[in-house]
Amino acid sequence: MAEVTLHNISKSFGGLTVLPDLNLTVPDGSFTVLVGPSGCGKSTLLRIISGLEMPSGGSVRIGGTDVTFEEPSKRGISMVFQSYALYPHMTVAQNIDFGLRLAKVPAAERKARVTEAARILALEDYLDRKPSQLSGGQRQRVAIGRSIVRQPQVFLFDEPLSNLDAALRTQMRVELAQLHQSLDATMIYVTHDQVEAMTLADQIVVMKAGRIEQVGAPMDVYDRPQTAFVAGFIGSPRMNLLPGTAIGRADVAQVGIRPEHIGVSSSVGTWAARAQVVETLGADTVVYAKVDQVGDVTVRLPGNQRLKAGETLFLTPEPQNLHLFDDAGLRMEDPS
């Protein structure tokens, strides 16, 4: 078990700076999710931790040891790739076994570890198959199996679920959470899917353009986004980000209000709005409405509320759930 510390990490590819200067601590045993839009540098960061990329500056420490210039196989890490990267000419058992064979682990122990990994991941019946004979979910399990047998201090996941269909993704998400509980290892997980981030993480790291916007527990990030970017990125449907004038505050650049924190009435309210699109999701109804002078506002209502496009509504944002941001997009601590 190990803590991962990144100190002043920077990375440039030629003239392009991907990570300007980054510090991050991943606590021992945590499930940390790096989340951000495409191209924000989260995958590069993971590859620097794994040793597949060398940082241009700074240091990487795993379990207190400086591993910045260490080979990936000597870092006590393992990695699961988005495309699974299974070895196509080897059977499942050989795939799982490969790293151990290279590490010259005795045959008896190798067999025991492979059996144990196969049991954890329910792969016992598939050990003799080739990867091409497996379904997507099974392949992903083999990739995970390949990383568990090495008993690493830190697991790295690079968007491991993005190639799976929606139902399988939900199932694998649950399995990953269970795996984290049973192995009690440090896990670092990269995704652009904020649902995965919210459900899996103990600690979310929101990144944008190579910088860390916010680090915190999922609900902290959700309830108290430190920047307007985090506010807009975390949460689905997105938080409404409106000009400060919408609530009569000229000193506020942007005001954020989540769709579920807006009250709806047919007669009275702060904003008069016209419903443009109504999505009935079953449990929820999401209304996309237009408010004059304010802009587009998304509202989430309980599923039993029936509305039609074109109806006039009156919206009232809950004052205790407003998020205020200044010109630089930073949170303003001003609940008054």
Next chain:
Amino acid sequence: MTRGHLARNLLRLAFLCIVASFVLAPMLATVLGGFKTNAEIRTNALGLPAIWNTQFYGSILSDPAFWRYLGNSLVISIGSVVLTLITGAAAAYVFAQIRFFGSRMLFSYVLLGLMFPFATAILPLFIKVRDMGLLDTWWAVILPQTAFSLSLAILLFRTFFAQLPRELFEAAYIDGCGYVRFFWRFTLPLSAPILATVGTFVFVQSWNNFLLPLVVLNSREVFTWPLGMMQFRGEYVTQWNLTLAFVTLTILPAIVFFLAAQKYIVAGLTGGAVKG
């Protein structure tokens, strides 16, 4: 609709038959020629033999020199194939996997070899081989043939290797597998189709090579079969029936090699060997 379809198919069939006949007719004439007497070949070159004489085939098969030529050709061809595959694949692996200063220039330089005609090089080759003291050995043929096959082999290998997913190497690298081990354990086993293609090409070329062995081999002991065939050409008379029987028997191994490799090529193309 169906009638037009049928007509098109017939047309296609006819065209293919014509093309095939260009290949098969000379081959058939060669095989049948081995059963004819010299007089009959002159009067009836393409038809079936009036009498099926098997003694020409028999005399060649019972001649120990024939088996020696065949053995020499086999050793030289297999040597060329193995050497080309190993050195070509290793070089192409470096070009495909590792970015280093001057790699593009070096690659272009290697490709220049594609434009270099073999016959032009024959004299300097002879001098070089003589200086190295390799005249009248198998190496005199194997080494130049390998050198001349490398350009094409590297070009084909590099394209194929570059298509192996990058993440495969990264996953193996994290498992503790370095470049060299990855080459032996992953790149080569996953490249059977291209290895078979290049191998067949090199084998057939070496098997049929006449000019180089003619120049660098003088002793009958190391003759390859195209040189051995020359024994039937006298100053005034050519024994066509023996020559044809000889050719028929000697192209058999090349055809067998091709058919064996073809199975791999087809399997590789349809099986999606690289898709994980």
